[in-house]
Amino acid sequence: MSRIKTIMRSDPDCNIISQDAVYLVTKATEMFIEFLGKEAAKTTINTKRKTVMKRDVDSAIDQVSHLCFLEGALEWQ
Amino acid sequence: MAEKLEDLNLPNASVQKIIKDALPESVNIGKDARSALSRAASVFVLYVTSQASKEAQKSHRKTLMGQDVLNALEELEFEEFLEPLQELHKSFQDSKKQGKNPKKKNASTDDVEMVEEIEDSAEENLEEEAAD
Numbered sequence: 001m002s003r004i005k006t007i008m009r010s011d012p013d014c015n016i017i018s019q020d021a022v023y024l025v026t027k028a029t030e031m032f033i034e035f036l037g038k039e040a041a042k043t044t045i046n047t048k049r050k051t052v053m054k055r056d057v058d059s060a061i062d063q064v065s066h067l068c069f070l071e072g073a074l075e076w077q
Numbered sequence: 078m079a080e081k082l083e084d085l086n087l088p089n090a091s092v093q094k095i096i097k098d099a100l101p102e103s104v105n106i107g108k109d110a111r112s113a114l115s116r117a118a119s120v121f122v123l124y125v126t127s128q129a130s131k132e133a134q135k136s137h138r139k140t141l142m143g144q145d146v147l148n149a150l151e152e153l154e155f156e157e158f159l160e161p162l163q164e165l166h167k168s169f170q171d172s173k174k175q176g177k178n179p180k181k182k183n184a185s186t187d188d189v190e191m192v193e194e195i196e197d198s199a200e201e202n203l204e205e206e207a208a209d
Binding site for chain 2: 006008031040057
């Protein structure tokens, strides 16, 4: 949870963050990872593979409309 | 700010655990996919935080509250997360209220007990070290 707090604090617009805000963002992020993981796995299973690859994650991002904020974000090094 | 990019990533082990629990037994996760998910999660945190701070500003507040996070998620079309998060938010707030015990005597007793526990375990550690 403290790593999440660090990331949140790096936002310049963000000053004071309440404990319950950090808690909720942490939980939401866990749910997000689960959600994205499952979406990516759908592609993996559809193509009859057993290992989720990065391209499955990319495919999930393309398919789920509100994941558009991730487009291009995964090309960092 | 000399922050390395790695510092803005989430701990790998935690991400791995969440993914493993989410996926069926027969499916594995590749290293690339795991780090992609990890980075996606960091971006998600920033995205939600940014939206939540806009929500706070709308209400003329400087402090980011839990409700701002919930509103932000709704704005960002993550409504499916809202219901469970609202439950969690409620139980988090309830447990915080319980923590603030109105009876001062009990509160100080709890503190003393906690301190005693820490001291006991410290003593045990010392004993173990002495035995070695």
